[in-house]
Amino acid sequence: MNPILQVQDLTGGYRKKRPVIHNITFTVYPHEMVGLIGLNGAGKSTTIKHILGLLQASEGSVRIHNQTLEEAPEAYRSSYTYVPESPLVYEDLTLWEHMELTAMAYGLERRVFEERTAPLLEEFNMKDKRDIFPQHMSKGMRQKMMIMNAFLVQPSLYIIDEPFVGLDPIGIRSLLELMVKMKNTGAGILMSSHILSTVERYCDKFVVLHGGRIRAAGTLAEIQRQAGMEGAPLDDVFYELTKDGDR
Amino acid sequence: MMDIRRLWNQRMGAFTKEALGYTRYIANSGTIMFLVFAFIGSAYYYSQLLDKLPRTYPIEWLIAFLFSLLITGGTVRTFLKEADLVFLLPVEARMGPYFKSSIRYTFVFHAVYIFLLLLAVWPLYTHRMGERAEPLVLLLVYLLMLKLVNLLGKWQEQRLREQGARIIHIFVRWLANAAVLFVLFSQGFMADSIIALLVFLVAAFFYYRALSRESIHWEHLVWTENRMLARFYSFANQFVDVLHRQNKVRRRSWAANAVNRVAFKQKNTYMYLYGKVFARSELLPMFLRLTVIGLLIIGSIQDEWGKVAAYFIVLSLTGTQLSTLRQHYRHVFWTHIYPVPLVARREAVVRVVFVMMLVQAAVLYTAVFVPFSAGWHLMTAPLIGIVFSYMYSFRMLRGKLMEK
Numbered sequence: 201m202n203p204i205l206q207v208q209d210l211t212g213g214y215r216k217k218r219p220v221i222h223n224i225t226f227t228v229y230p231h232e233m234v235g236l237i238g239l240n241g242a243g244k245s246t247t248i249k250h251i252l253g254l255l256q257a258s259e260g261s262v263r264i265h266n267q268t269l270e271e272a273p274e275a276y277r278s279s280y281t282y283v284p285e286s287p288l289v290y291e292d293l294t295l296w297e298h299m300e301l302t303a304m305a306y307g308l309e310r311r312v313f314e315e316r317t318a319p320l321l322e323e324f325n326m327k328d329k330r331d332i333f334p335q336h337m338s339k340g341m342r343q344k345m346m347i348m349n350a351f352l353v354q355p356s357l358y359i360i361d362e363p364f365v366g367l368d369p370i371g372i373r374s375l376l377e378l379m380v381k382m383k384n385t386g387a388g389i390l391m392s393s394h395i396l397s398t399v400e401r402y403c404d405k406f407v408v409l410h411g412g413r414i415r416a417a418g419t420l421a422e423i424q425r426q427a428g429m430e431g432a433p434l435d436d437v438f439y440e441l442t443k444d445g446d447r
Numbered sequence: 448m449m450d451i452r453r454l455w456n457q458r459m460g461a462f463t464k465e466a467l468g469y470t471r472y473i474a475n476s477g478t479i480m481f482l483v484f485a486f487i488g489s490a491y492y493y494s495q496l497l498d499k500l501p502r503t504y505p506i507e508w509l510i511a512f513l514f515s516l517l518i519t520g521g522t523v524r525t526f527l528k529e530a531d532l533v534f535l536l537p538v539e540a541r542m543g544p545y546f547k548s549s550i551r552y553t554f555v556f557h558a559v560y561i562f563l564l565l566l567a568v569w570p571l572y573t574h575r576m577g578e579r580a581e582p583l584v585l586l587l588v589y590l591l592m593l594k595l596v597n598l599l600g601k602w603q604e605q606r607l608r609e610q611g612a613r614i615i616h617i618f619v620r621w622l623a624n625a626a627v628l629f630v631l632f633s634q635g636f637m638a639d640s641i642i643a644l645l646v647f648l649v650a651a652f653f654y655y656r657a658l659s660r661e662s663i664h665w666e667h668l669v670w671t672e673n674r675m676l677a678r679f680y681s682f683a684n685q686f687v688d689v690l691h692r693q694n695k696v697r698r699r700s701w702a703a704n705a706v707n708r709v710a711f712k713q714k715n716t717y718m719y720l721y722g723k724v725f726a727r728s729e730l731l732p733m734f735l736r737l738t739v740i741g742l743l744i745i746g747s748i749q750d751e752w753g754k755v756a757a758y759f760i761v762l763s764l765t766g767t768q769l770s771t772l773r774q775h776y777r778h779v780f781w782t783h784i785y786p787v788p789l790v791a792r793r794e795a796v797v798r799v800v801f802v803m804m805l806v807q808a809a810v811l812y813t814a815v816f817v818p819f820s821a822g823w824h825l826m827t828a829p830l831i832g833i834v835f836s837y838m839y840s841f842r843m844l845r846g847k848l849m850e851k
Contacts, residue, residue, distance in 0.1 A: 254783055277786035288780050290720070292696050292727045300711075301720055305785035307713035333696055 202266065203227040204279070204357045204388040205251065209260035212250050213412075216258045220246045221412040223260070226405075228357065228388040233379065235399040236392040238409035239442055244392045245285070247409065248361055251390070252282060264357060278306055280357035281350035285365075287342035289334040295345050296330040302349040313352070320348045323374045339366040351378055358382065360391040364398065376402060400434035408441050415441045451541055455548045458526035469683040478686070497574055506575045507632040510568045514632075515625040517564060518594050519617060523553045523602050527672045532665055539663060546602070554598055561590050572632065581635045589631065597624065600651065605668060606661040623647065681729050684771055702726035716787050717795030724775045725799055730768070737765050738807050745814035751824040754815055758828050759835065765807050766839040769800045773848055793848045801840035808832030 205228040213220030221243040228234050238244050249255045251262050253269040253276065261268055269276045293301065296317075303313040321327045324344045334342055343366045350358060358379070364372050379389055379402065393399050399406070406423055408416040416423040416437075424430050427437045473479075500506070525546065527535075535542065565587055573580045597620060604616045630640045706722030709715045725731060741761035748754050773796045776782070782792055808829065815828045 252784060274786045274788070277784065282784055284780070290776070290779075292724050292775075293720070297723060300707075301716065304711060304713060304716040304719055305781075305787055307786075310711040313711070333698075335696065 201229055203229050204264060205390065206263040206266070207247070207251065207260075208263070210247070210250055210257050210262060211259040212255055212257040213246055214255065216256075219258055219412070221250070221409075224409075224414055225260075226407045226414070226417055228390050230356070230386045230388055231383055232405065233383050233389040233391065233403045235403035235406045236390060236409065237394070237396065237399060237406060237438060242409040242442075243412040244409055245361065246412075248282075248359060248390075248392065251359060252280075253277070279355055280359055281306075281353045281355050283346050283350045283358070283360045283363050285361040287334075287339070287346050289342055289345065291334055294331045294333055295326065295337075298345060299349060299352055302352055306353045306355075308353065316352050316354070317348075320351060323378070324348055324371060340368055340371060343367055344371055347375055347378075351382070354382070354385075354387070356387055358387060358389045358391075360389065362393050363391070364393060364395050372398075396435050396438055406434070408438060410442050451538065451545045452548065455526065455545045459548070459552060462526060466679070466683075469686065472686040473683075475686075493570070497570055500571075500574065502575060502577070504575070505633075506571050507629070510572060511625060511628040511632045513564060513568065514561075514590065514628045515621055517557070517560060518590065518597050518628070519621040519624050521553065521557050521594075521598060521601065522671055522675060523549050523598065523605070524675060525549050525668050525672050527665075527669045529669055529673075532669065536665065539665075542663070550598055550602055554595055557594055557598070558591055561594055562587060565590065576635075579635060581631075585636070586631070589636075593624065593627065596648065596651070600655050603655045603658045605671070606658060606664050608664060608667075677729075681771075684774065696727050699726050699731065702731055713787060714791065716785060717792045718798060720776065721772060721795045721799045725769075725772060725803065728775065730772060733768050734765060734803060734807065737761060737768070738810055741765075741807070741811050742814045745811060746817040749818075751820075751822050755824050755828055755831065758811055758815060759831055761811060762804060762808055762832060762835055763839070766800065766804055766836070766844075769803055770844050770847070772796050772799060773844070793845065796848065797840050797845045800844055801836055804836035804840060805833065808836055 207224055207226050210224040211219045211222050224243075224247055226234065236244050236247065246255065250257055253262075264276050264279045267276055290298065290301075299317055300313070303310075308316075321330060324347070326341065326344055326348070329337070329341060334345070337345065343363065347363060350360070360379075363375055367375065376398070379391070383389055391399070391403065400420065405419055406417065407414060408423060416426040418426070420434060420437075421430075423441075424432060424437055427440045429437050429440055432440075523546070526549065565583065569583060600616075600620060604613055607613045607616065627640075627644055630637065634640065703723055703726040706719060706726060709718050709722065738761075741757070744761065745754055745757045748757055773793075776792075782789065809832070812829050812832060815824060
């Protein structure tokens, strides 16, 4: 099976001369959920920004469906949606209008858009909130808005950055169910989070970043072996992998 | 202990410094030149008006009306911030000197406005009154006292919780001001009217003193301050990018829903966004104001050249103001994420500006017919409207956007 996302020997950061991440390599296949984990400042957000195409690699490459952003900008951009760590919203648009805008940006048909929005609003309990402005939303509601926008498009790749903070328990459950559903239909998901128990339970593979480098990667069994801690929970493995002095 | 007065001085100083920073850009923008020309032009028309205006024309009504607006209006600049709801709330009882400074500060600005308006209408006033005109200095002192009383009253009214109540107070004050000012400008200083005024003032004093025992309506003050800041920033924004301005968003369904009529297509993504932004930002009211003013001015000018010139000037003013649309969401994140070409954003801004200029050109054209007289201007005006709208948006504005 062809991978959806291929990150190959990626080195980069905000300035060419001073890379923040080094030699990052991992792939996301269809039907796969990959957990990107690491401490604050480990390079998770920088890695994600490179995948989004917001930063330029000084070495290595990022490919989605085997194409780089430069080779096919529109195809690259339409293949994924992104849920940012903190909601990025238009103060001038209501919830509904944000969704319309997303649908237009990704070229969804009106009919498809309407078919998909109703269940999403239902699922996240936002049906009566569709005409309110972000100003009047709580952090959790804004987060839900971001999630609904991302899942509305049904792309082949989801890039989800720390989605659980601010969400209520039902919202978290809805999000996880949606992710599983999309995974089962063949999408790939790259999720970064600090909630290790959730990551352990839902992700098929893990990428442990530390100090801008990959410390371990693979299935749970594989990273347990890399840490020399067979059978240990992800929590402990993660702690072992990141506790050393080079922070 | 918190030094309240020093806090006020700091905030006022910070704002003044920021405001002065913008004056440099305003001076560089050619606005000064425009104002000089506008001043010379209007001075010319003004002197012509004076020659033609019969001495029997009751211009004092207009003068009294203008002053009634200036004296009733005006809001105290408090320099409050949102976080004050947490941090200054506990010291409310000691805020007296802070707010006094605010009232003084606001009064100084309004005193200047009153002085300028008085200078402006002075020729009209003496033209109409002749020998009966009161001395300028006495009028000024009287008006300033009236302004101060109004400002103090306004400050106390800000304590009212109900917006309806605040509006009624303003309206009553306006009626009283209008009456006082009309007597002043038509009759001059009359002993009976001054005594009536004093009685009125004493009653108002007791009323407002009772009102002053209410606690301060913090949220309303903060909201008002933010609104005034937003107004300042949107003014400054016409000359230079203002980074941290907060836009006041209004729902305006009637306008915003009209935007839903753009086809639900990928290429219209940014048309949709900028249509909504236009409908909900301060741009739409600006557009409507200029349109109404334009209609009045074009309709009231008699000669053909004047009509066409006014038509063009109003349209170009609108274009300049509309072009600030380009600064909305200039650095927004999603632009880089959406699978839509980057240039689409620029093209959408250009198109929204073009469409709105065309709309205004069409509306203003109706005023070219008033009063109807056949002539070359009937053909020329729409031509100018269409060509200028196109040139301004698709050539000048697009060019400006491409530089960046």
